Amino acid sequence: MSSHVEPAYRYLTPEVCARIEALRSRYPDRRALLMPALWAIQEAHGWVPLEAQTELAAYLGVPPVWVHEVVSFYNMYHERPVGRYLIYVCGNIACSLRGARRLLRYLLDRLGVAERAVTPDGLFTVERVQCIGACERAPVIQVNGEFIGPVDEAQLDDLIATLRAKAREVTP
Amino acid sequence: MNSPSEVRALIASYWEDPAAASLAGYLARGGYEAARKALTEMKPEDVIEEVKRANLRGRGGAGFPAGLKWSFVPRTSPKPKYLVVNADESEPGTFKDKYVMLRSPHLLIEGSIITAYAIDAHVAYIYIRGEYDVCRVRLEEALREAYEAGFLGKGILGTGYDLDIYVHKGAGAYIAGEETGLLESLEGKRAYPRIKPPFPATVGLFRCPTVINNVETIAYVPFIIRHGGAWFASLGTERNGGFKLYCVSGHVQRPGVYELPMGTPLRTIIETYAGGVWRGRRLKAVIPGGSSAPVLRADEVDVPADFDALAKAGSMLGSAGIIVMDEMTCMVRALEVIADFYADESCGQCTPCREGAPWLLEMVQDILHGRADPSYPDLMLQIAQNILGRTICALGDAAALPVLSFVRKFRPEFDYHIEHKRCDVEERYGEVSNPD
Numbered sequence A: 001m002s003s004h005v006e007p008a009y010r011y012l013t014p015e016v017c018a019r020i021e022a023l024r025s026r027y028p029d030r031r032a033l034l035m036p037a038l039w040a041i042q043e044a045h046g047w048v049p050l051e052a053q054t055e056l057a058a059y060l061g062v063p064p065v066w067v068h069e070v071v072s073f074y075n076m077y078h079e080r081p082v083g084r085y086l087i088y089v090c091g092n093i094a095c096s097l098r099g100a101r102r103l104l105r106y107l108l109d110r111l112g113v114a115e116r117a118v119t120p121d122g123l124f125t126v127e128r129v130q131c132i133g134a135c136e137r138a139p140v141i142q143v144n145g146e147f148i149g150p151v152d153e154a155q156l157d158d159l160i161a162t163l164r165a166k167a168r169e170v171t172p
Numbered sequence B: 001m002n003s004p005s006e007v008r009a010l011i012a013s014y015w016e017d018p019a020a021a022s023l024a025g026y027l028a029r030g031g032y033e034a035a036r037k038a039l040t041e042m043k044p045e046d047v048i049e050e051v052k053r054a055n056l057r058g059r060g061g062a063g064f065p066a067g068l069k070w071s072f073v074p075r076t077s078p079k080p081k082y083l084v085v086n087a088d089e090s091e092p093g094t095f096k097d098k099y100v101m102l103r104s105p106h107l108l109i110e111g112s113i114i115t116a117y118a119i120d121a122h123v124a125y126i127y128i129r130g131e132y133d134v135c136r137v138r139l140e141e142a143l144r145e146a147y148e149a150g151f152l153g154k155g156i157l158g159t160g161y162d163l164d165i166y167v168h169k170g171a172g173a174y175i176a177g178e179e180t181g182l183l184e185s186l187e188g189k190r191a192y193p194r195i196k197p198p199f200p201a202t203v204g205l206f207r208c209p210t211v212i213n214n215v216e217t218i219a220y221v222p223f224i225i226r227h228g229g230a231w232f233a234s235l236g237t238e239r240n241g242g243f244k245l246y247c248v249s250g251h252v253q254r255p256g257v258y259e260l261p262m263g264t265p266l267r268t269i270i271e272t273y274a275g276g277v278w279r280g281r282r283l284k285a286v287i288p289g290g291s292s293a294p295v296l297r298a299d300e301v302d303v304p305a306d307f308d309a310l311a312k313a314g315s316m317l318g319s320a321g322i323i324v325m326d327e328m329t330c331m332v333r334a335l336e337v338i339a340d341f342y343a344d345e346s347c348g349q350c351t352p353c354r355e356g357a358p359w360l361l362e363m364v365q366d367i368l369h370g371r372a373d374p375s376y377p378d379l380m381l382q383i384a385q386n387i388l389g390r391t392i393c394a395l396g397d398a399a400a401l402p403v404l405s406f407v408r409k410f411r412p413e414f415d416y417h418i419e420h421k422r423c424d425v426e427e428r429y430g431e432v433s434n435p436d
Helices: A014-026 A032-045 A050-060 A064-073 A093-097 A100-111 A153-170 B025-026 B034-041 B045-052 B066-071 B094-102 B105-119 B130-148 B181-186 B215-227 B230-234 B266-273 B305-312 B331-345 B353-368 B376-387 B395-409 B411-420 B426-427
Strands: A085-090 A124-129 A139-143 A147-148 B082-087 B123-128 B164-169 B212-214 B245-250 B257-260 B283-287 B319-328
Touching: A014 A032, A032 A050, A032 A064, A032 B164, A050 A064, A085 A100, A093 B245, A093 B319, A093 B331, A100 A124, A100 A153, A100 B066, A139 A153, B025 B105, B034 B105, B034 B215, B045 B066, B045 B105, B045 B215, B045 B230, B066 B105, B066 B130, B066 B212, B082 B105, B082 B181, B082 B215, B094 B105, B094 B130, B094 B215, B094 B245, B105 B123, B105 B130, B105 B164, B105 B212, B105 B215, B123 B130, B123 B181, B130 B164, B181 B212, B181 B395, B212 B215, B215 B230, B230 B376, B245 B266, B257 B266, B266 B283, B266 B319, B331 B395, B331 B411, B353 B376, B353 B395, B353 B411, B376 B395, B395 B411, B411 B426
Parallel strands: A085 A124, B082 B123, B082 B212, B123 B164, B245 B319
Antiparallel strands: A085 A139, A139 A147, B245 B257, B283 B319
């Protein structure tokens, strides 16, 4: 017998649990905590692995399928890891009228990566998304939630260079 | 403040000064005076009557009279009542609520206090789309300020009225903007719209009476309480009270949000305010109310942009997402983008929408890529007709209406693509504005 006790949860760290508990009084029903709890997990770990979903179900005392059906329904929960910079490229009507479809192809070519994959350096994931509510800045992209637009090819080049430099600063 | 005689902007008047986003800046402009008036001088029923008089119609797209909606909440119900603010702005071409939250968050909070008081709710949730995290951060800041100043929490403004407002972050699903889909989502489930009746006013969030209103609708409430419902009604057209936030995008010189009197002619919004069609080109078509609204040809835009006039013109005001297309736009490609959206966002509950929307997308793609035969346009009309009105929520209609209007109004472009396996617009101009 070892005195070492395995932590019960790998993804539901004390910090994540504290965030969930801070929200509990907001809802009369624990199932309503699911989406905020999934956000807390994703913000801590970058994605929501299946194991984290199972842990959350156990923690809240709900069937695992309740968690998984939510994760698989909403586009913004990542079931696989994404790059440090998640770039959303809007391809909907207002943006496509201003050439967004070409920009998406340009960005994927420039990074040499398939949509939704991660570049080998772990820095970038590019995803075509539906309207993100910034049509006045079409063609618009979002980098980790920040709106940038209107953008053209040259600005995308600059952006990639800037983000790479920023990553080098953070990780020597 | 009494009724201002000449009004150029209401909500947007707060956008000219960045300081108006903070509590201090908002208070300097008379902020929270309307909430004080409602909570200390008016009964909840009086607030509802004032909003009914204002002819304030829901700005999320359906245009349902807000005061009437509030009056459906059973006052004697022993259950808690909820206010839910729909900040899931997701209809393509729509981006007004984002500005309300970024630049005038306290206006939304004050409107929520008044609305919650009117329906006897003590908890309100603001359901905000996950992609609007910048707005969520700003709203959370504003809520903190409002709590500290005693505008939220226990005993608001020294009265016996309590209210908590919580922000709830969505995670990327267009259907969560449908009001009952939103309720399901808030309850921690997939955003599957509910069969109605019962309507949310009686069986809503957590099976309790609930009012759901769009951000813009709520943001106009403080003005109505300050200056009166009759004054607000007089700013617009018959049965369409007040001002409206119009979103203009696409091929115009100055895309953006323009706040104008309800019923401002569509052509004026595009030409005078948004600067007209870009690059000196001619106008070809306009979608007046978000991408689900039937498209109008250039010769059909001399119409007041309000709920009733646009309905009469065969389209709809919807979310007032005005999408402008120039003469070099390939309408088949434009429809492909729209069809892709509704096929992608169908929640899958109802067969006509789940199956029909992807069929429509595949058929437009076949036309675009030279794989269609001449029967396609009629077949598309038939499929669209068979989705229309046969689904739980309006997403089915949203998938069908663009197809019906694009195919009927621009039929020669579709036929040309099918017959010649080339784009008529591209041949005439050498290129199109909306390349693949």
